[in-house]
Amino acid sequence: MAALKGKIAIVTGAGGGFGEGIARAYVREGAKVVLADIKPETVEKLARELGADTNFVGCDVSKGADVEKMIQHTLDTFGVPDILVNNAGTTHRSQPMLDVDEATFDLVYAVNVKSIYLTAKSLIPHLRKRGKGGCIINVSSTAGVKPRPGLTWYNGTKGAVNTLTRSMAIELGPEAIRVNAILPVMGATGLIEHFMGMSDTPENRAKITANIPLGRLSTPEDIAGAAVYLASDAASLLTGVELPVDGGRTA
Numbered sequence: 001m002a003a004l005k006g007k008i009a010i011v012t013g014a015g016g017g018f019g020e021g022i023a024r025a026y027v028r029e030g031a032k033v034v035l036a037d038i039k040p041e042t043v044e045k046l047a048r049e050l051g052a053d054t055n056f057v058g059c060d061v062s063k064g065a066d067v068e069k070m071i072q073h074t075l076d077t078f079g080v081p082d083i084l085v086n087n088a089g090t091t092h093r094s095q096p097m098l099d100v101d102e103a104t105f106d107l108v109y110a111v112n113v114k115s116i117y118l119t120a121k122s123l124i125p126h127l128r129k130r131g132k133g134g135c136i137i138n139v140s141s142t143a144g145v146k147p148r149p150g151l152t153w154y155n156g157t158k159g160a161v162n163t164l165t166r167s168m169a170i171e172l173g174p175e176a177i178r179v180n181a182i183l184p185v186m187g188a189t190g191l192i193e194h195f196m197g198m199s200d201t202p203e204n205r206a207k208i209t210a211n212i213p214l215g216r217l218s219t220p221e222d223i224a225g226a227a228v229y230l231a232s233d234a235a236s237l238l239t240g241v242e243l244p245v246d247g248g249r250t251a
Helices: 017-028 040-050 064-077 102-130 152-175 192-196 202-209 220-231
Strands: 008-012 032-037 054-058 083-086 134-139 177-184 242-245
Touching (some): 008 017, 008 064, 032 040, 032 064, 040 054, 054 064, 064 102, 083 220, 102 134, 134 152, 134 220
Parallel strands (some): 008 083, 032 054
16 A cells, blocks of 8 residues: 555655655655745656656745745645655855854844745644644664764754754644654765765765775665654654664664
């Protein structure tokens, strides 16, 4: 049986990487999915490929008006969403902490942290009005529990995501709104060279995977598998969980 049959989901940052992987898996598992991305052309193309159970919207998750538009678009297209995946994220290039300029710092915190505040403000009133609970999944990072040097401010955003996840879970639990986080180890996404602070070569990847017991980077399929499980009825008693999908890096 499809694990998400009959459910409505929003996936932010769905235009590539982990977000695209999650969106594909959700559609495969029977959900109707709104694909949101700051580059609407990427999600428009993906929606055409995935078919009638998807729709798309352009959204800068750091801007309240855009987030409101995303939620309203979902309400108008499919109805009240059962699942929100806060996947959109960004980083600064790996470098000494004091070399990161203020504008970059502000952007990383706005996209990675403020977005969770904005989506909560826009979505939770609708979940409360419906009265059937819901599921929020925040895509965090192993960086929030086992920081890498050179990524101090990014690490801080993911520590905030983890704390927000636990706090939201406690506060929203009595309303059957579950909030969990997925903590990927570094993956081969469009940001990999920023995380590495060097060129993406086999030799440089080997330096990263040497610290991962299972010996490889994460893939969109790895993260999608966790996102399907956490959104499914099989995880109905799970909330406040920080789930590492990391090949043992944080063990």
